Amino acid sequence: MDMGRLLILLCSLHLVGSSVLGQAEWKTVSKKMEQVFPFQKALTLNVDGEKAEVKVQTWEKPLVRVQLEMLARHPDRDIAARDLEKVIFSAQQVKNQLYVRNYIEESEANIKAHIRVIYLIFVPPTCPVYLRNHYGSAQVRDLTGDLRIHSRFSQIGLDNICGNMRVETIFGDVFANDLHGDLYLNARRSDMILQNIFGHVDILAEFGVLRLQLDDVPKSLNLVASQSEVYLLGIHPWAAGMDIQVKNGQLDFPSHPKIQVREQRELGLKSLLVPSLGDAGSKVTIRLNLGDVKYLKKP
Amino acid sequence: MMKQEDLKNLRDNPRRYMPPADLWNKIESELDYQTYIRPLLPELPQHRAPEFVWKSLSDNFTPRPQFLRSYPWIPQAAAAIFLLAFGFGLGIWLNPKNATSRNGFTQGALKNDVEALDMQLIDEVRMAHLRWCTSFPGDESCHWLEELSSLEAAQKKLENAVRRAEDQAFLRQQIRRVELDKSRLIRQMAQKI
Numbered sequence: 001m002d003m004g005r006l007l008i009l010l011c012s013l014h015l016v017g018s019s020v021l022g023q024a025e026w027k028t029v030s031k032k033m034e035q036v037f038p039f040q041k042a043l044t045l046n047v048d049g050e051k052a053e054v055k056v057q058t059w060e061k062p063l064v065r066v067q068l069e070m071l072a073r074h075p076d077r078d079i080a081a082r083d084l085e086k087v088i089f090s091a092q093q094v095k096n097q098l099y100v101r102n103y104i105e106e107s108e109a110n111i112k113a114h115i116r117v118i119y120l121i122f123v124p125p126t127c128p129v130y131l132r133n134h135y136g137s138a139q140v141r142d143l144t145g146d147l148r149i150h151s152r153f154s155q156i157g158l159d160n161i162c163g164n165m166r167v168e169t170i171f172g173d174v175f176a177n178d179l180h181g182d183l184y185l186n187a188r189r190s191d192m193i194l195q196n197i198f199g200h201v202d203i204l205a206e207f208g209v210l211r212l213q214l215d216d217v218p219k220s221l222n223l224v225a226s227q228s229e230v231y232l233l234g235i236h237p238w239a240a241g242m243d244i245q246v247k248n249g250q251l252d253f254p255s256h257p258k259i260q261v262r263e264q265r266e267l268g269l270k271s272l273l274v275p276s277l278g279d280a281g282s283k284v285t286i287r288l289n290l291g292d293v294k295y296l297k298k299p
Numbered sequence: 300m301m302k303q304e305d306l307k308n309l310r311d312n313p314r315r316y317m318p319p320a321d322l323w324n325k326i327e328s329e330l331d332y333q334t335y336i337r338p339l340l341p342e343l344p345q346h347r348a349p350e351f352v353w354k355s356l357s358d359n360f361t362p363r364p365q366f367l368r369s370y371p372w373i374p375q376a377a378a379a380i381f382l383l384a385f386g387f388g389l390g391i392w393l394n395p396k397n398a399t400s401r402n403g404f405t406q407g408a409l410k411n412d413v414e415a416l417d418m419q420l421i422d423e424v425r426m427a428h429l430r431w432c433t434s435f436p437g438d439e440s441c442h443w444l445e446e447l448s449s450l451e452a453a454q455k456k457l458e459n460a461v462r463r464a465e466d467q468a469f470l471r472q473q474i475r476r477v478e479l480d481k482s483r484l485i486r487q488m489a490q491k492i
Contacts, residue, residue: 153489
């Protein structure tokens with residue numbers, strides 16, 4: 001064997017060896033539990049999660065069922081098991097409030113394993129829900145009661161919600177579909193996709209990419225944003241009344257013989273006023289500073 | 300007879316009249332208030348203002364409110380507070396860092412608080428991934444940390460360039476895009492924590 005072939009063989013062995021050693025086998029330790037609470041008319045569900053994937057669904061039974069799975073992943077099973085013990089779960093009812101909570105006993109630095117807590121919660125549709133979550137996700141669907149979400153580093157998914165919603169999020173994307181209730185959304189450093197929104201919608205956004213589908217015109221939409229990119233998607237750009245003002249940015253809207261974007265260069269302001277066909281007044285109001293608004297017309 | 304030279308001497312050296320040496324001391328001692336002037340004061344004639352003068356002053360005088368007479372420091376304190384508030388407001392107004400905020404929708408002080416919170420949260424995520432990267436070299440955490448560093452470096456370069464550039468709109472758009480990418484990366488990193 002000549003020297004060149006030997007070198008190639010040695011290099012190949014080194015690569016294979018290092019990749020095998022680098023991919024340490026992950027061990028997962030888990031713990032499951034379940035609790036059921038009777039539902040009374042005024043009961044509110046409060047979920048306070050940390051590193052939790054929370055799914056809230058509805059059913060017709062007059063019960064609230066909380067299913068929980070806690071997982072810890074680490075190449076060393078003992079470390080995973082030890083860290084899992086540091087995750088504390090509690091569920092208790094105090095008068096009309098049901099508190100479901102998990103938290104980690106020690107500081108982040110002392111946790112070596114990758115922790116994940118998965119909730120699956122079933123509630124009657126009318127049950128109001130207050131959800132607070134850090135580092136995880138929240139999926140809520142088919143709710144007719146009020147919904148409040150306060151999240152940080154958590155993805156939020158909303159589907160077919162008829163109750164009123166109040167969502168505050170930092171570093172968490174929002175995906176929403178079929179929102180029939182009124183929505184207040186305060187999002188910072190979060191992207192969002194909202195489609196099929198029907199109620200009154202108020203959005204405050206900063207540092208985000210917003211995609212708002214306007215096929216079905218909401219009762220009203222007020223958006224105040226800065227440092228953001230806003231995409232409006234729809235078939236009929238002139239169907240809803242629109243009052244759009246963009247400062248220090250771009251405003252792209254499909255061309256119309258009578259309605260055009262006006263520009264005041266000295267103020268760095270671009271504005272568009274589309275008269276409302278139906279009820280008096282504009283339904284969609286957008287104020288954006290340092291950002292772009294673009295209407296993407298569906299073919 | 301006077302000679303021409305004597306006349307010339309008289310012209311060039313006229314007679315000088317100097318005050319006597321003790322004159323200034325004498326004036327000073329006679330102006331001494333305690334010794335000479337004060338004893339004279341009782342001897343000065345006294346003229347009292349007629350009664351109607353005091354009455355007319357009293358009629359035209361608008362008294363201070365009762366509480367101000369009881370607490371004379373209140374107007375002074377109010378003036379001090381007003382001056383402080385005015386100065387503080389002026390300081391914020393003149394601070395060039397807040398110029399963008401004034402033009403935008405967010406107030407300066409509030410904006411700084413929110414930005415500080417952002418930095419804190421970004422550092423929280425960064426620290427968590429640093430621990431992961433140290434424990435498991437070659438993990439995707441290390442790759443994300445590199446990406447975050449390069450985004451921050453790019454942002455800093457753009458911010459430096461925007462101060463010198465004439466056409467700032469394009470650069471500001473690029474800074475915004477970098478910020479949006481950074482936010483997206485942080486959200487992705489946070490999902491692993």
